[in-house]
Amino acid sequence: MARYVMAVDTSRCMNCRACILACQQRNGLRYGYYRNWVRRTPDAGSPSGFAFQPGSCMQCENPPCVAACPTLATYKGKDGVVRVDKERCIGCGSCVSVCPYGARYRDPVLGVADKCDYCAPSRALGLEPACVQACATRARIFGDADDPNDPVAKILAVRKVTRVEPPEHSPKPTQVYLGETKPTDWPRTTALAAPLAMMHVVAGAVRWLGALSLFGVVGVFLKELVLPSGSGPRDPDKTA
Amino acid sequence: MIRRHTPSAIFMHWFNALCWLLLLASGLALLANPDMQPVGAWWPRLWNGALGAGGLLDLHVTLGAAWLAVYVVYCLLYLRREVLPFLREIFRLTPGQDLAWCLRKGLVLTLGEPAMRRLGLNPELPPQGFYNAGQKLFAIAAVAGSLGLVLSGVLLALSRGLTDAENLVQWALFVHLACAGIVAVGLPVHIYMAALAPGEGPALRSMFTGQVPEAFARHHNPLWLTEPDGPGVMRK
Numbered sequence: 101m102a103r104y105v106m107a108v109d110t111s112r113c114m115n116c117r118a119c120i121l122a123c124q125q126r127n128g129l130r131y132g133y134y135r136n137w138v139r140r141t142p143d144a145g146s147p148s149g150f151a152f153q154p155g156s157c158m159q160c161e162n163p164p165c166v167a168a169c170p171t172l173a174t175y176k177g178k179d180g181v182v183r184v185d186k187e188r189c190i191g192c193g194s195c196v197s198v199c200p201y202g203a204r205y206r207d208p209v210l211g212v213a214d215k216c217d218y219c220a221p222s223r224a225l226g227l228e229p230a231c232v233q234a235c236a237t238r239a240r241i242f243g244d245a246d247d248p249n250d251p252v253a254k255i256l257a258v259r260k261v262t263r264v265e266p267p268e269h270s271p272k273p274t275q276v277y278l279g280e281t282k283p284t285d286w287p288r289t290t291a292l293a294a295p296l297a298m299m300h301v302v303a304g305a306v307r308w309l310g311a312l313s314l315f316g317v318v319g320v321f322l323k324e325l326v327l328p329s330g331s332g333p334r335d336p337d338k339t340a
Numbered sequence: 341m342i343r344r345h346t347p348s349a350i351f352m353h354w355f356n357a358l359c360w361l362l363l364l365a366s367g368l369a370l371l372a373n374p375d376m377q378p379v380g381a382w383w384p385r386l387w388n389g390a391l392g393a394g395g396l397l398d399l400h401v402t403l404g405a406a407w408l409a410v411y412v413v414y415c416l417l418y419l420r421r422e423v424l425p426f427l428r429e430i431f432r433l434t435p436g437q438d439l440a441w442c443l444r445k446g447l448v449l450t451l452g453e454p455a456m457r458r459l460g461l462n463p464e465l466p467p468q469g470f471y472n473a474g475q476k477l478f479a480i481a482a483v484a485g486s487l488g489l490v491l492s493g494v495l496l497a498l499s500r501g502l503t504d505a506e507n508l509v510q511w512a513l514f515v516h517l518a519c520a521g522i523v524a525v526g527l528p529v530h531i532y533m534a535a536l537a538p539g540e541g542p543a544l545r546s547m548f549t550g551q552v553p554e555a556f557a558r559h560h561n562p563l564w565l566t567e568p569d570g571p572g573v574m575r576k
């Protein structure tokens with residue numbers, strides 16, 4: 101199984117935003133909604149006066165969105181890509197609010213979560229992700245990191261890699277930046293929404309009380325088989 | 341023999357029981373995140389394999405809607421004849437007596453009467469009405485839980501069309517799980533006491549025939565027999 105990784109060389113990005121439009125077009129996104137972005141930060145050292153940083157879902161190794169999803173509609177595939185099964189998604193939005201990168205949104209019409217999946221449908225047809233194809237400067241390099249002949253594996257072997265991650269509880273992003281990138285301090289660890297966090301508590305309580313109830317009943321049932329209460333010395337039930 | 345349940349109530353009980361068990365099973369399968377549901381990941385996997393993800397959700401929502409529709413019709417048609425009397429009956433609580441009944445019955449079931457006497461505990465159960473304290477408790481949980489499930493369930497089913505309602509949807513999900521959980525914890529006890537416990541056979545048969553032997557009722561529900569609107573009313 102391939103392990104898909106995207107490496108972004110931000111020094112090549114000139115903020116043309118072709119990646120954003122290509123993604124919208126390829127994936128038929130609704131007007132005003134985006135799966136990827138280019139961050140713009142003032143930078144005196146750059147010829148344009150800005151540092152540009154393209155990004156999208158970081159396809160984390162420990163994705164908080166997967167842990168936050170009550171139905172596991174959001175899952176991490178064996179190929180490393182975090183995806184949404186729209187049939188399973190009930191649109192509760194927990195994944196949207198918990199993502200440290202703000203990489204998700206709830207589709208206003210379908211009412212389900214939407215995010216970058218490295219263009220899974222067209223990738224299955226052998227195409228590169230739309231943002232990679234559209235990039236005039238080849239700032240985005242995409243491929244199978246486990247295949248030593250793949251361009252992404254080759255470049256990862258020689259270049260310094262920077263991860264943009266929250267200062268605490270890093271979800272271990274697998275989308276990486278080549279060399280330096282700015283800024284690196286923007287992702288934020290966000291707590292699971294309160295109702296979902298309380299579902300953990302309720303699930304635990306029901307697990308233990310349910311087991312007590314079920315095994316208690318089974319125990320009493322077995323006890324009645326071996327030692328029927330009707331055989332006790334004094335039993336008013338016998339007259340009933 | 342005296343009449344204990346009407347045919348309509350019997351139909352509603354078994355219809356409700358079937359829907360409840362299927363909805364509980366499929367609902368726990370939908371909640372596939374093992375940290376957010378009580379049974380573990382094997383259960384969702386089992387159901388997913390059989391129905392596929394979308395099929396499972398469709399089944400759950402369709403069944404829930406059918407269950408609700410039948411209940412609405414039943415409540416409208418039988419409000420004065422059955423629904424209100426049932427609610428009055430289950431909420432007729434006598435806290436001290438009810439607590440004594442539940443504690444002693446629990447000990448009778450687990451320790452047994454001889455052991456209780458040896459420990460100096462009184463195993464005599466306080467006399468009960470149409471429903472005993474345990475049945476009232478379970479019935480209240482079932483009614484309250486079902487109401488919570490209806491409200492949160494309707495919201496969840498319609499929420500795909502809502503925008504900016506994520507927080508509401510999340511709370512509905514929490515209420516849905518909590519209400520189902522409360523009833524689910526009581527269900528094994530209910531089913532054991534109703535269908536498997538020795539000596540309860542006549543009560544189980546009454547959920548099919550509607551009739552219960554007078555001697556059985558005198559032993560289990562003495563207060564019911566002496567009530568002014570006791571079995572005489574139900575006999576009609």
Ligand code: HEM
Binds near residue numbers: 360482523544
């Ligand atoms: C298949 C399993 C079930 C069996 C064998 C069963 C059996 C019975 C019986 C025999 C009664 C009548 C008791 C009497 O006349 O004193 C009863 C009552 C009742 N059942 Fe069930 N039942 C089952 C499942 C359920 C489920 C799933 C629910 C709801 C969640 C439910 C809710 C009730 C309620 C509310 C009553 C009336 C109050 C009470 O007896 O606690 N039952 N059941």
